[in-house]
Amino acid sequence: MTTPLRTLLQRHVDEGTLPGAVALIARGDRIQVEAVGAATLGSGPAMARDTLFRIASITKPVMAAAVLMLIEDGRIGLDDPVARWLPELEKPQVVRTPDAPLADTVPAVRPITVRMLLDFTAGYGFSSDFTHPATGPLFGALRQGPPRPQEVAALDAWMAALARIPLLHQPGETWLYNTCSELQGVLVERVTGGPLDAFLAERIFEPLGMKDTGFCVPAADLGRFASYYRTGTEGFELVDAPDGQWSTRPAFLSGAGGLVSTVDDWHAFARLLLADGVTDDGRRLLSGASVRAMRTDQLTAAQRVGSDLFLEGQSWGYGGAIDLDASRQGSLPGRYGWVGGTGTCAHLTPATGRVGILLTQVEVGGPTPATLLHEFWELTNETFATDEG
Template sequence: MSTLSTANVNDVLAPHVGADAIPGLTWLARDGDQVVSGALGHRDLGGTQPLTTDEIFRISSMTKPVTALTALILVTDGALQLTEPVDTYLPELAERRVLRHPHAELDDTVPADRPITVTDLLTNTSGWGMDFTDFSPTPLSQAWAERGTAPGPPAPAGALPTDAWLAAASDLPLQAQPGQRWLYNTSSLLTGMLIERVAGARLGEVMAERIFEPLGMHDTAFRVPAHGVDRFGACFAVGEDVYDSADGQWAQHPPADGGDAGLVSTVSDYVRFADLVHGGGAVGDRRLVREDLVQAMTTNQLAVDVLARGGPAPDGGSGWGYGCGVLVRPAPSGLSAGSYGWDGGLGSRWFTDPVTGRTGILLTNRMWTSPQPPEAFRAFEALIGSA
């Protein structure tokens, strides 16, 4: 990585670090066998607790690719098939009704054209989720909120376990026919529930056995590990507002493991996951997941007509594979078409460019205020993408 070093990446990120901006961050960049990393800022707004590169962060929606890969491991095992209806394991989702239009009343529905499949969950096309083209309230979104099943910023202390969530949502209609619309978040949550039903264990236990332990990701879990509490701080919202304190929701055992946004991790842990994906699903001589499934995960799976109705990026530049975004054209930052990864709204981003072989991971303790990444993330991506 001849044009990158800890010093020049820190130089690019330093102007974005401070109590009024991003209080603290860690980052990592890989180019082949060369890895550089760094830490800037502090765990607290007072500037008394400097960060080190092993800081643990809430990675929120960077959980989604991990959930997707866990499901693909079950496909590799033969326990799941991509094309099978999920109501085999989630019978609460059988015989779905679909709203005539997204703002329709809950009883203004038609039958679903077909069942929801495993592929629908992995591609965010189950028919349920956040519509990035229209954030206005609807009768369905109001019903979600009333039942505690609405997508939104992660709040593990209030998460419903699989059986309770499905019972609460089982009579609600879909927003769109399965396979026809990309809608965010809920499909990843349902993927985690599917994994729990198939494996007969909590999602975190399955991830630990099948991914974290084989990869040595010892700081990644659905709560802060006991050995890492001194490397974990608050997550800040706007200004001095605290979204979650160091001894808050992620310090407790959650009632449910959210496959959409529940994990904590470090840059050194998450790059192990990124390396597994970039390497086609094998670590050393041990294969964790079929290579063709990893290839599909990191390839856009959205048909042109589906992407035209709304996708991960407002400019249409990003499609979706299995649990992660995939660029369908080169990005202004220099990332190649086919680059993949995802963000976390509590202040994180991962991307891998398969053409150059470069990976970037940036974790911060300041949550985003919009779906578009803050300037620090754009600057980091541009530096890695154009190096």
């Protein structure tokens, strides 16, 4: 039987919106998965349930969970200044105004804390105006923006470059996108003294059975790895092939957008969040309080000023956005999740137990999600609706 989900994905493939996609919609034990189209144009394989994708910014919720684990371990505190582990950020400078030249700075009036990294108010990042002088170096020296893992400097060199860039806003004052997730990854490495991928594997991926999630794809699995495209003037342009930038482990492991995964792996992580930190087999990985903090609005209205290009009226928890009301297309109050610039999205709604994961391989042209994502969110809300009587 052809499902509405398959019909939606096939329509976009037929219309040339994307070469292929894999999507999962679940509510409790009911799961629907559809794979359509091609993983690689031409002679490449068809999409399959276990196709691997560059998941981009839906890495961020995983990264936030890792930081919260360190807090629960007692190794860091939510309001601890991060300079203890990130000495490069001990005395940050802040541009006098967002439009000020890089040399026109004032000292930060307060230290950057772990909480500020989690809620994205540390002062590093970007929002509605990409022309600010302090924003440009983030895309240049630090390779923020579309992921290019093999072009990013190793951790210590990356941090040294960041330390030369002033903050765009005073710590704690304004939500800014992306860079704080990178700093979360650096924090985990500095606190534990080991690589980020090892910590994530031990504490999250292995307990959840996320066997296909990591920062690169082993050679034996490259046949399952989708190519990555952007839409050009004459159709799809190849950005990265399966044997490209994710085929070897990068020097810098990006907590903001570096992971490769599958729909079933991310669904395992979503089930952990819906179960307040308990795995399917009853092991507790996170406290209920930490998981609820991830899924709770952490921002004031003043901190959200200027964020609409990314948040579109949503707010931010830890690692993902929070829908505050149902005014957005396809949204529900309390829905938590995020989208990725490589054409991915993953959301869960605790009130209904719903999960929606859509993985495509076409770069999103801007921070505002494309039509397909909005259509997918609406369909997620409608699927299994008879279960909610």
